[in-house]
Amino acid sequence: MLEIKDLHAGIDGNEILKGINLTVNKGEIHAIMGPNGSGKSTLAKVLAGHPAYQVTKGEVLYEGKDLLALAPDERARSGIFMAFQYPIEVPGVSNAQFLRLAYNEKRKHLGEEELDPLEFKDLLKERAKVVEMDASFMTRSVNDGFSGGEKKRNEILQMAVLEPKLAVLDETDSGLDIDALRIVAGGVNQLHNANNAVILVTHYQRLLDYIVPQFVHVLANGRIAKEGGKELALELEQKGYDWLKAAPDSNGAGAGVN
Amino acid sequence: MVIELQKENLYQEAFQALQKSRGVESSWLDRLRENAMERFAELGFPSVKEEEWKYTNVAAIARTNFQPASPSAGATQLDAELKQLGSVPEARSSQLVFVDGILRNDLSSLGALSQQVVAIDLDQALADERYSEIVRAHLARQADYVVNGFTALNTAFINRGAFVYIPKGVLVAAPIHLMFIAQSENTANFPRVLIVAEENSSATIVENYVSVEEARYLTSPVVEVVLAEGARLEHYKVQRESVEAFHVATTAVGLGRNSSYDTTTITFGAKLSRHDIVVNMDHEGAECWVDGLYLVTGDQHADTHSVIDHRQPNCTSHQLYKGILDGKSRAVFNGKVFVRHNAQKTDAMQTNKNLLLSNEARVDTKPQLEILADDVKCAHGAAVGQIDEEELFYLETRGLHPDLGRNLLTYGFAEEVIAKIKLDSIRNELDEAVLHRLNAKLEV
Ligand SMILES: Nc1ncnc2c1ncn2[C@@H]1O[C@H](COP(=O)(O)OP(=O)(O)OP(=O)(O)O)[C@@H](O)[C@H]1O
Ligand SMILES: [Mg+2]
Numbered sequence: 001m002l003e004i005k006d007l008h009a010g011i012d013g014n015e016i017l018k019g020i021n022l023t024v025n026k027g028e029i030h031a032i033m034g035p036n037g038s039g040k041s042t043l044a045k046v047l048a049g050h051p052a053y054q055v056t057k058g059e060v061l062y063e064g065k066d067l068l069a070l071a072p073d074e075r076a077r078s079g080i081f082m083a084f085q086y087p088i089e090v091p092g093v094s095n096a097q098f099l100r101l102a103y104n105e106k107r108k109h110l111g112e113e114e115l116d117p118l119e120f121k122d123l124l125k126e127r128a129k130v131v132e133m134d135a136s137f138m139t140r141s142v143n144d145g146f147s148g149g150e151k152k153r154n155e156i157l158q159m160a161v162l163e164p165k166l167a168v169l170d171e172t173d174s175g176l177d178i179d180a181l182r183i184v185a186g187g188v189n190q191l192h193n194a195n196n197a198v199i200l201v202t203h204y205q206r207l208l209d210y211i212v213p214q215f216v217h218v219l220a221n222g223r224i225a226k227e228g229g230k231e232l233a234l235e236l237e238q239k240g241y242d243w244l245k246a247a248p249d250s251n252g253a254g255a256g257v258n
Numbered sequence: 259m260v261i262e263l264q265k266e267n268l269y270q271e272a273f274q275a276l277q278k279s280r281g282v283e284s285s286w287l288d289r290l291r292e293n294a295m296e297r298f299a300e301l302g303f304p305s306v307k308e309e310e311w312k313y314t315n316v317a318a319i320a321r322t323n324f325q326p327a328s329p330s331a332g333a334t335q336l337d338a339e340l341k342q343l344g345s346v347p348e349a350r351s352s353q354l355v356f357v358d359g360i361l362r363n364d365l366s367s368l369g370a371l372s373q374q375v376v377a378i379d380l381d382q383a384l385a386d387e388r389y390s391e392i393v394r395a396h397l398a399r400q401a402d403y404v405v406n407g408f409t410a411l412n413t414a415f416i417n418r419g420a421f422v423y424i425p426k427g428v429l430v431a432a433p434i435h436l437m438f439i440a441q442s443e444n445t446a447n448f449p450r451v452l453i454v455a456e457e458n459s460s461a462t463i464v465e466n467y468v469s470v471e472e473a474r475y476l477t478s479p480v481v482e483v484v485l486a487e488g489a490r491l492e493h494y495k496v497q498r499e500s501v502e503a504f505h506v507a508t509t510a511v512g513l514g515r516n517s518s519y520d521t522t523t524i525t526f527g528a529k530l531s532r533h534d535i536v537v538n539m540d541h542e543g544a545e546c547w548v549d550g551l552y553l554v555t556g557d558q559h560a561d562t563h564s565v566i567d568h569r570q571p572n573c574t575s576h577q578l579y580k581g582i583l584d585g586k587s588r589a590v591f592n593g594k595v596f597v598r599h600n601a602q603k604t605d606a607m608q609t610n611k612n613l614l615l616s617n618e619a620r621v622d623t624k625p626q627l628e629i630l631a632d633d634v635k636c637a638h639g640a641a642v643g644q645i646d647e648e649e650l651f652y653l654e655t656r657g658l659h660p661d662l663g664r665n666l667l668t669y670g671f672a673e674e675v676i677a678k679i680k681l682d683s684i685r686n687e688l689d690e691a692v693l694h695r696l697n698a699k700l701e702v
Contacts, residue, residue, distance in 0.1 A: 048655045051647070076657035088652035092670030092677070101666065102656040109657070141670070158656060 001026050001063060001197050002047075002166055008057035009046045015056065016042045018222035024166065027194040031208055031233060032201045034219035035241045040201045041085050043219070044170045048082040049075050062166070076102075077109040079165030083155035083172045085201075090142035095154065096124060098142050099161050106162060127160040131187040148175035156187050163191070168199045173207040185210030205237040220244055269298070269446075272326040273414055286394060287384065287416065294403045294413035301407040313590045313622050314532050314561040319504050324446035324476045326415055327358035346464055347683050349435030352377075356438045359447025359477065360418045370432040375461075376423035377434060380450065383421040393421055397452050400482040400510035406534065408506045412448040412480040419450030424459040424489070433462040433492075433681055440469040440477055440499060449479040455489040457514075462492040464684060467527070469500040474529075476504045483509070485517035487541070492520045494684055498691075499527035501558065508534045513573075515541035522679055524688060525552035525560050526695065532561040539566070539573040539601075550579040551675040553695055554587040561590035566608075568601040568631075575605070580675050581612040582668060583619035591623040595638065599630040608638035613645070613671050615664075665696045 002024040009017040016039045024030055032040050046053050047060065049072035060067040067075060090098065096117075103123075104114040115123065124138060131153050143151045152172050159167055169188070173181055188211050192198055200211060208216075208230060216232040218225050218241070225244045226232065273295050277288065303320040304311040346353070351370035354377055355362050361379050368377055376389065380397075383389040403410040424430055438449055455461060467477060477499060485491055499505045505528040513519055525531055537546050552560040566575045581589045591610045612621045623640040645664050653663035672692045679685040 048651075050651055071660075072651060072654035073657055073659050073663075076655050082655055084652065084655075088649050090649055090652070090667065090670055092673030093666055098653075098656070098666070101662070102653075102658060105657040105659070105662070141673075162656065 002067075003061040004058070005060070006058035007043075007046070007055065007060060009042065009053050009055045011042075011053055016053075016222055017046065019058070020219075020222075020224060022217065022224065024197045024199060026197060028215065029192065029198045029200065029211060029213040031213040031216045031230075032199060032219055033203065033216060033233065033236060034225070038219040039222045040219050041170055044082050044085075044168045044199075044201060047075075047080065047168055048072055073105075076162075077106050081159055081162055081164030081167045083152070083159060083167065083169040085170040085174075087143050087146075087151040087155055089144045089146075091144045093142050094139050095142050095157075096121070096138040099124060099158065102158070103161055124161065128157060130160040130190055131156045132183050133157050149177060149180050152176055153180060153184055156184050160187060160191055163196075165196045166199070167191075167196070168201070170201045171203065172200075173202055173204060181207065182210060205233050208233050218244060268323060269326065269411060269414075270295070276326075276328075276415065276417060285384075287397075290398055291414050291416060294398075294410045297403055298407055298410035298414055301410055303407050310563060310592075313588075314530070314559065316504075316506070316530070316532075318530070319476055319506070322444070322474075322476075324444055327360060327442065327445040327447050346433065346435045346466070346681070348681060349433045349464060352432040353435035353437055354420050354422075356420070356436070356447075356449050357441050358445050358475075359438070359449040359479070361420050361449075371430065371434070372428070374425050374428050375430055375434075376421065376425075378421055380416065380419040380421050380452065383423075389421065389423065392423065392454060393452060396454055396482065396484050398482075400484065400512050400536070400538070401480045401508050402510070406508065408478050408532075409480055409508050412450060412478050412508070415448040416450045417448075419452070422451065422453045422463070424455040424461045426456040426459060426486075428456075428459045430459070430461040433464050435464045435466065438465070438467045438477065438479065440467070440473065440475050440503065442475065443471075443473040444475060446476040447478065449477070451479070451481040453481070453483045453491070455483075455485050455491055455517075457486045458488040459486075460490040462681065463494070464681065465493070465495040467495075467497045467499050467505065469498075469503060469527075472500045472502055474502040475500070476506070478504075478506045480508045480510070483511040483519070485512070485514050485519055485544075487515040488517060489514060490518045490520075492680060493522075494679065494681065495521070495523040495533075496684065496688070497523070497525045497527050497531060497533075499531070501527060501529055501556065503528050505531040505533075507532070509536070511535075511537045511546075513537065513539050513541065513544035513546060516543040517541070518545050520547040521549065522547075522675065523550040523562070524675075525550065525554070525562070526691060528558065528560075530559045530561075532563070534563045534565075536565045537567065537575070539568050539570060539575065542570045542572045544570075545574040546576070547678075548575065548577045549675055549678065551581070551672055552579075552589055553582045553672065553692060554589060555584035555695065556587060557585065558587045559589070560587070562592070563590075564593045566593075566595045566606065568595070568597045568604045568606060570598075571600065571602045571604070571631075573601065573604055575607070577608040578675060579610045580671065581610070581621055582615065582672060583612065583621060584615040586616070586618045588619065589621045591621070591625070591640070593625045593638075595625075595627050595636065597627075597629040597631050597634050597636065601631045602633045604631060604634040604636065606634070606636045606638075610640040611671075612640075612642040613668060614642060615645070615668065665693075668696055669693060
């Protein structure tokens, strides 16, 4: 589904991603961990098409096609979704209005009928159950005045409505209280199936207790420094990242390191 | 001003004709009109040399041979078109219709208003001993014709205006719709409205300016509002004049003790518009919301000059004006908040935010606070910006085309003002009008 090959990207001439290699197949869940500033959000934003980042080398194939050639909205309509580490507030536009627009844009892209406000209301009611989101949030402006945790939950509501093929969730767990974490993680599990894939960016093992990844990648200084199965996350929890920094290529699994 | 003299003579002629047509009996109103005309002869139309008119050049108004509309003109054949124009369903039977600035009783319908509520022609009010003294006590007391040439001209041409009177304790459910229809090309229209709300009364007024065609004309209304103790008024003004027209308006409001005045002005139309809104907080405990939205494009020019005058203690004012400018349009916001020396415990908040959709649009914003009291809470701010790129990116990542994203953000920007409008039909219509102006099909 997604193939990232030797991806180099940066901002204003500063290289942040220094050769990422990553392959994600249908049905998989990948976790990306790594120290602050290692480039996790940068990778997510480059995949989503943020205009501030320039790709200087490498390629990204999505369903066999050049992802980097697509505009952000085209990527979204073809099934890529990024949950923001810091979701943006959109004052004056209600959650329901916004979600219906986004949903219908995708339907149009797929050549399907658009839903009118009433039809969409029913669908939204169903999808809101996935993250146990109260109806009162639908009439409020998108993320406007939402608490940190509410914003994160709202991101997953959007995911539930848009049903992406590839979801990149950037620290969706941070800011969630214990109950909310369980609910939101449960929602992601409900949405995950054999035909889609999830990339979880996280700092904490506790998320991975709920959403169990097949693969864990550790990003350090713009490269994948270590890769493994779900046990790697537990190891990191105990040891921290220092041992990786000292010997970045120690395990030989760091495919991104040239 | 010398070049303009000739044109001002045109107004002089029309004025003489009007005075004659009213017969010989001299009343205080005749004198008021005469004084105002004399004042206009001295003032003329304002020039850009005057600080208050620095950014708004009305030379085109002075240059044009606008003919002050006479009461008899265009008396028929408006009904069908009328129904299309800015109707407010909630006010189908509580509306006063003006054509070219003249109140038309034949087109007005007041069935939904209780017997106690008065909504009549000014002339009629003056002829009625129950109201003549009330009119006399308030007319031309809020709107100062000594400083503003347009107000002077309007005052000189007071004729078939409207008098709206809400007696003590009366709560008016139906909104009272004042519909101003510009029908004739090249006319100068001077609608005059006096609204008096007595103690503890409550009402909603909608002031709506529309045109039959994209014609060139001048509408220069003066609306005076007087709220007695504890009175509450919601006041909406929607200005959708022809984009060839000129609209130069004054709204002047006097607030009684513990009264509440909530107004929103929406500006879409006119080639050049200027709105002076003055709220005098003359008594303790009054509260006002003075909000607005101007949405202009092409070569439109929209100027708002607002004065909120805290003259007494314990008054609260809130002001939010937003502007959306596209094309080569230009907007001016000048907002003065005065806090007089004895106006302790004043709470005044003023914000002006502008969104520029094109590189050629321009806004001059000047919020001004002048505080002479020491125990007050005041804040003001102004901003001019463009669509936020991070917000736009967020929408794009949800599959919205950048054009749609920009429209949605612009719509959201306007919503802060529109959403607070309590009258459903007006709010929904404005939503649609905003989307229409943005060429967007968002179906809200
Ligand atoms: N717009 C930007 N301008 C300048 N530097 C940037 C920008 N975006 C990212 N960077 C830098 O790139 C590096 C990687 O940032 P990124 O946000 O990808 O880290 P991260 O791994 O997501 O960190 P965290 O765990 O704190 O979220 C950091 O050093 C950051 O300061
Ligand atoms: Mg990050």
